[in-house]
Amino acid sequence: MFDALSGRLGGILKGLRNRGRLTERDVDEVLAEVRTALLEADVHLDVVEAVVGEIRAAAVGAAASRALDPGQQVVKAVHDSLVGMLGGETLAITYESQPPTVVLMAGLQGSGKTTSAAKLAGWYKSQGRQPLLVGADLQRPAAVEQLRVLAGQLGVPMWSEPGDPVAAARGGVAEARRTGRDVVIVDTAGRLAIDDEMMGEIGRISAATSPRYTFLVLDAMIGQDAVTVATRFDAALSIDAVILTKLDGDARGGAALSVKRVLGKPIAFAATGEKLEAFEQFHPDRMAGRILGMGDVLTLIEQAERAFDQREAEATAARLVEGRFTLDDFLSQLQQLKKMGSLSQVLGMLPGVPAQVRNAEIGDDQVRRTEAIIRSMTPDERARPEIINGSRRTRIARGSGTQVADVNRLVKQFLEARTMMKRAGKGGRVGPSAGLPIA
Amino acid sequence: MSGGSLRERLSRARASIGGAVAGVRGRGGIDDGTWEGLEATLLRADLGVRTTGAVLARCRDAVAAREVRSPEDLAARLRTELAALLVDAPRALATDAAPGSPCVWLVVGVNGAGKTTTIGKLASRERAAGRGVVLAAGDTFRAAAGDQIAAWAQRAGAELVRGAEGADPSSVVFDAVQRAAARGAELVIADTAGRLQANTNLMEELRKVRRVADKAAGVVREVLLVVDATTGQNGLAQAREFAAATGVTGVVLTKLDGSAKGGIVFAIEAELGIPVKLVGLGEGIDDLAPFAPADFVAALLDD
Numbered sequence: 247m248f249d250a251l252s253g254r255l256g257g258i259l260k261g262l263r264n265r266g267r268l269t270e271r272d273v274d275e276v277l278a279e280v281r282t283a284l285l286e287a288d289v290h291l292d293v294v295e296a297v298v299g300e301i302r303a304a305a306v307g308a309a310a311s312r313a314l315d316p317g318q319q320v321v322k323a324v325h326d327s328l329v330g331m332l333g334g335e336t337l338a339i340t341y342e343s344q345p346p347t348v349v350l351m352a353g354l355q356g357s358g359k360t361t362s363a364a365k366l367a368g369w370y371k372s373q374g375r376q377p378l379l380v381g382a383d384l385q386r387p388a389a390v391e392q393l394r395v396l397a398g399q400l401g402v403p404m405w406s407e408p409g410d411p412v413a414a415a416r417g418g419v420a421e422a423r424r425t426g427r428d429v430v431i432v433d434t435a436g437r438l439a440i441d442d443e444m445m446g447e448i449g450r451i452s453a454a455t456s457p458r459y460t461f462l463v464l465d466a467m468i469g470q471d472a473v474t475v476a477t478r479f480d481a482a483l484s485i486d487a488v489i490l491t492k493l494d495g496d497a498r499g500g501a502a503l504s505v506k507r508v509l510g511k512p513i514a515f516a517a518t519g520e521k522l523e524a525f526e527q528f529h530p531d532r533m534a535g536r537i538l539g540m541g542d543v544l545t546l547i548e549q550a551e552r553a554f555d556q557r558e559a560e561a562t563a564a565r566l567v568e569g570r571f572t573l574d575d576f577l578s579q580l581q582q583l584k585k586m587g588s589l590s591q592v593l594g595m596l597p598g599v600p601a602q603v604r605n606a607e608i609g610d611d612q613v614r615r616t617e618a619i620i621r622s623m624t625p626d627e628r629a630r631p632e633i634i635n636g637s638r639r640t641r642i643a644r645g646s647g648t649q650v651a652d653v654n655r656l657v658k659q660f661l662e663a664r665t666m667m668k669r670a671g672k673g674g675r676v677g678p679s680a681g682l683p684i685a
Numbered sequence: 686m687s688g689g690s691l692r693e694r695l696s697r698a699r700a701s702i703g704g705a706v707a708g709v710r711g712r713g714g715i716d717d718g719t720w721e722g723l724e725a726t727l728l729r730a731d732l733g734v735r736t737t738g739a740v741l742a743r744c745r746d747a748v749a750a751r752e753v754r755s756p757e758d759l760a761a762r763l764r765t766e767l768a769a770l771l772v773d774a775p776r777a778l779a780t781d782a783a784p785g786s787p788c789v790w791l792v793v794g795v796n797g798a799g800k801t802t803t804i805g806k807l808a809s810r811e812r813a814a815g816r817g818v819v820l821a822a823g824d825t826f827r828a829a830a831g832d833q834i835a836a837w838a839q840r841a842g843a844e845l846v847r848g849a850e851g852a853d854p855s856s857v858v859f860d861a862v863q864r865a866a867a868r869g870a871e872l873v874i875a876d877t878a879g880r881l882q883a884n885t886n887l888m889e890e891l892r893k894v895r896r897v898a899d900k901a902a903g904v905v906r907e908v909l910l911v912v913d914a915t916t917g918q919n920g921l922a923q924a925r926e927f928a929a930a931t932g933v934t935g936v937v938l939t940k941l942d943g944s945a946k947g948g949i950v951f952a953i954e955a956e957l958g959i960p961v962k963l964v965g966l967g968e969g970i971d972d973l974a975p976f977a978p979a980d981f982v983a984a985l986l987d988d
Contacts, residue, residue: 282734288917291728355940355968356797356913385968387836388829395828438943465797469731469917471945492796495881497919520826520884 276320277302280538287537289500290473293507301327325534332506332530337487337514339373341458345428346378348419348455351489352448352479353463355436358491360389362463362517363433364396365525366489369515370429371402378427380418381406382451385435393433400522403427411435411447416454432457439478449482459486461514464501466493472501473508480509487514490528494519498537502528571664573628577620618646619656631657709756715748719756723763730948730985733918736955740766760986767982770955776962776976778935779906780816782872787819787865787903789873791858792937793891793927794911796879799939799965801830803911804874805837806965806973812842817870821861822847823854823894824878834876840970844870854878854890855897862901873903882926895931907934909962912950914941920949924957938976939965946985 277298284294304323341347349366351359360383367377379397381390381404390406397404405421407414415432422430432455437444452460462476462485479485488505493516502513513528620628622645627634634642634657643650709719720741727737743766747753753762782788790807792800801824808818820838822845824830831847838845846861848854858875865873877894880887898905910933912920927933938947941964950961961976 285728285734286918288731288919291725354915354943356799358797386833388832391832392827392829399828438940440944465913465915467795467913467917467919467923468915469920469945469949470729471731471915471943474944475915492881494883495795495919496883496922497917500917 273302273320276324280324283538284500284503287498287500288467288469288472288504289537290470290504290508293473293504297327297331297503297507321538325538328503328534328537329531332503332533333512336527336529337512339459339514341375341428346419346422346430347428347459348430348432348457350432350434350448350452350455350457350460350483351463352434352460352483352485353436354438354465354475355386357436357463357465357468358489358517359383359436359463360392360433361396362461362489362491362515362525363431364393364400364402365517365522366461366515367397367402367429367431368400368522369525370431371400375429376427377402377429377431378418378422378425379404380415380421380430380432382411382415382418382432383435384408384411384414389433389435396522412450412454415451419455430455439475445478445482452483459514460484461487461489462505462511463489463491464505466490466499466501467495467497468501473504476501476505476509476511480511485509485511487512489513489515489517491517493517494524499533500537502533503537573620573623573631573660574625576660577617577628615646615648615652616656619643619648619653622646631660709760713756715753715756715759719759720745726986727948730946731917731920732948732951733921736770736948736952740770764982764986767951767985768978770951771978771982772954772958772960774958774960776935776960778909778962780811780872781906782903784869785866785902787862787871787873789862789875789898789901789903789905790907790909791875791877791895791898791905791931792909792911793877793931793933794879795881795913795923796827798879798911798913798916799937800824800879800911801833801837801876802968803909803937803939803963803965803973804834804876805841806970807874808837808841808843809970810973811872811874816872817865817868818843818872818874819861819865819868819870820845821858821873821875823858823861823876825850825852825854825857826878830876830878837970843874844868855894858894858898859901862898862903866902882923888926888930891927892930907962908932909935909937910959911937911939912947912953914938914943914947914964915945916947916949918949921952921956924953924959928957928959933959935960935962937961937963937965942966942972947981948985 280301281294281298284297285291289297301324304327351363353359363379367379370377379393379402381393383389393406394404403425405418407417411434415434418432419430422428432451434448434451435444437448439445460483462479464472464476468475476485476488488502488511490499490502490513493499505511506513513530513533516526516528518524518526619642622642623634627638627642634653639650639653642653646653709722723744724737724741727740728734732740740763744753744759744762747762748759753759778790780788792804794800804820808820811818818841820834820843822831822834824834825848828850831850835845835847844864846857846864848857848860854877861875862873875894875898877891878887880891882888895905895908908931910924910927912923916923924933924936936950936953936959938950938961941947953959954961964974964976966972966974
């Protein structure tokens with residue numbers, strides 16, 4: 247029901263498309279939609295107001311790009327501002343010169359601390375470190391057991407002791423020293439930011455273990471409360487960064503922007519799935535598009551600008567209109583498309599493409615097959631596909647490792663598309679492989 | 686935290702927000718600042734742009750029609766409009782059971798919402814009411830989830846039916862219902878693994894849990910969606926998708942003892958017609974209360 251920003255902006259942008267320059271009113275109209283989009287993405291209200299004000303300045307002054315129309319320029323300015331606000335680069339993880347390096351996990355109940363602790367241990371292991379997982383959540387029933395099972399799955403040792411969480415955490419660090427583990431990840435009980443007693447307890451855990459990193463684990467689905475939570479945890483513990491969990495869902499994760507903006511703390515890691523490997527360092531630029539609900543449409547625009555050779559495009563367009571478009575032209579269109587990334591990557595960058603499609607790894611195979619078929623044709627066949635008869639089809643299929651039916655389908659679709667485009671021919675922009683068959 | 690009415694317990698957490706409605710009353714008249722203040726209050730409580738806009742539009746109409754003239758009237762009108770968003774439906778949980786046909790409650794939700802804790806509290810409450818309770822450890826995915834619910838079962842004095850880790854959750858739920866029917870227990874509360882509603886495979890698995898539960902010897906009377914009060918706008922998508930998959934009959938709003946206000950339930954009630962039935966107010970076994978609309982609205986506006 248809440249359309250992504252790209253959908254809601256569609257009408258406004260269309261109106262702007264044919265104009266040379268933007269008025270301030272145009273910008274206001276777009277920014278009103280941006281404000282709504284940010285609020286629907288759960289960015290904190292105060293942050294939204296501040297951000298929209300700053301973006302206004304950037305958008306009005308947005309430099310003209312020949313490749314983008316004015317509406318796209320505003321959106322690009324918005325996007326660029328958000329990327330800037332989210333922090334340009336990925337947090338670099340460093341280590342104590344005297345091991346072990348202690349990492350403390352903190353957060354609300356159910357934010358995903360235990361799972362993230364295990365995933366983080368897996369990440370450290372992949373970096374060539376020897377992590378130790380420490381269970382200091384003695385509150386939630388079976389939390390220690392959960393950590394033990396996950397540690398077993400990762401092949402990482404785990405340590406805990408019943409009684410006092412502070413003692414358990416301290417004991418874990420001592421255990422790491424004794425057994426030569428160089429990274430200690432301390433899992434703690436979930437707690438409310440307004441629970442003074444429990445906040446005091448995690449403060450004592452921190453004092454007892456001197457963590458190099460204190461990560462606040464935040465659920466990507468969190469709403470306006472994110473700022474209160476992060477502020478209070480930071481006051482009690484001085485957090486270093488955030489781990490954003492459950493990003494594999496459809497929440498837009500505006501908390502990432504709020505926390506960065508209010509506390510200046512970056513997002514270090516993102517948890518993106520049920521599997522223990524589904525954990526990666528955080529990329530601010532991707533998050534900006536997600537919060538805006540635009541996929542990575544701007545990344546796509548940029549890649550298109552880079553990859554697509556303007557002159558070649560014009561020549562191709564001319565041939566298209568005249569019906570002189572050949573399979574060689576089509577092949578070069580496919581190459582252009584591939585420069586933008588794999589087809590599934592390109593799909594993933596488009597807004598509104600459902601997660602199932604994005605994750606399905608579709609299409610790349612088909613592109614490969616199509617390329618193979620065309621490459622198995624003679625120059626003459628590529629120029630005049632209508633000459634391809636039965637014996638040529640059999641040869642092409644054998645040469646490309648495909649079926650005769652695949653060759654048939656490609657040739658037939660190509661001829662139909664060419665006729666269609668010749669008819670539709672006059673005017674209009676021609677993008678990479680617009681309307682062309684992919685076998 | 687325990688003791689006191691829902692309203693008292695909520696307001697304890699809310700003192701820091703500063704009464705927005707008190708702010709409205711404090712002004713001489715209704716001006717732009719009044720509306721901005723109210724909009725901010727509702728947005729900060731996670732009501733969302735759409736719900737906030739709709740509620741304030743109705744309040745503005747009332748002012749334009751001169752039904753509302755003073756800031757005091759406006760504060761009262763806002764409370765009325767918010768309460769009007771909530772569905773007019775029974776909020777008590779259905780417990781009807783016949784001999785050999787236990788009542789079944791299915792508990793669903795995203796990861797970390799508080800399903801297992803809620804089940805522990807429900808089991809304790811129903812045991813205290815004299816019902817025989819069987820818990821189904823239907824979360825066979827998360828490491829040690831079975832141990833977690835086992836601890837709650839023991840505290841509550843309920844029987845637990847569990848499968849092996851990685852077992853088919855439908856079969857665990859089915860077995861629990863059959864066991865309850867055989868033993869003459871009145872109630873089965875079934876846990877399920879947390880899942881994000883965007884994960885189509887896991888939602889399909891949940892549909893199957895519901896289908897299979899319907900085929901067992903009992904009757905599924907409640908499907909409770911557990912929603913964390915800190916949840917923002919995604920809460921509506923959660924409710925929509927879980928309802929589509931399992932026929933959700935009610936929401937349990939958990940962690941309301943924190944600083945979050947849980948305003949997304951207005952959209953869930955107004956747009957999907959699903960009532961909030963219970964609220965979770967802590968990690969103790971008794972920290973579960975019936976949802977009281979008037980108290981909830983009052984706590985949200987903090988007056």
